[in-house]
Amino acid sequence: MVQIKLAASEAELEDVYRIRKKVFVDEQGVSEQEEYDEHETTASHVLAYYEGTPAGTGRIRLLDGIAKLERICVLPEYRKYGVGAAITSALEQQGKQLGAAKAKLHGQTHAERFYAKLGYETVSDxxxxxxxxxxxMTKKL
Known part of the structure; x- marks a missing residue:
């Protein structure tokens, strides 16, 4: 079972950064300088739990009235359990609460089909x- 919560405490944010480091830095080779940016303190971060264990994360920022979904990732051992879809849905709901009518994300091409199944349309090369x-990719909320 997947549960999503807004990461608020220092410990929750540490879980967010640990998951991102494992997926983006260790697994995909992104430099830590690129992974952690000036938006860390202003973005809202969510933490996904699978059967009580931190399994994935994502963040959202509101840009020109559009919900920008970022840094969505799931630890390898929790992929295929619906964690990524749950994170995306939670971020979309948060976007709606912030007044956004549209969501946008920069999806890795290997995840393009995943986001398309969630209603996103590719709008760039x-x-x-x-x-x-x-x-x-964008989606009307």
Missing amino acids: VFLEADIPHVI
């Missing part, structure tokens, strides 16, 4: 971000 192919 492939581009590199942290040396990883991405596309911009």
